[in-house]
Amino acid sequence: YGEYRRVKLEKVDYRGLDAADWEFTFTLDGVARHVLYRGIVTNNRTFGLYLSTPSEQWTKSTDVFRVAADTFRTG
Numbered sequence: 827y828g829e830y831r832r833v834k835l836e837k838v839d840y841r842g843l844d845a846a847d848w849e850f851t852f853t854l855d856g857v858a859r860h861v862l863y864r865g866i867v868t869n870n871r872t873f874g875l876y877l878s879t880p881s882e883q884w885t886k887s888t889d890v891f892r893v894a895a896d897t898f899r900t901g
Contacts, residue, residue, distance in 0.1 A: 828853040860884040
């Protein structure tokens with residue numbers, strides 16, 4: 827992928843679980859994309875929430891990630 831740029835990579839407070847957000851942008855087939863990946867580790871299991879959208883739709887798409895994060899359950 828071209829033009830990778832890290833926006834942030836940091837530990838986040840997510841329900842008291844071991845979690846981190848990796849946010850970045852890159853270009854795929856000439857289209858700028860924006861990604862937010864939340865990695866979650868609990869009970870020796872790994873989960874991930876992943877949002878990838880064209881950069882021009884990033885602001886509208888963050889609500890989708892918020893709903894996923896709010897409703898996600900590990901078991």
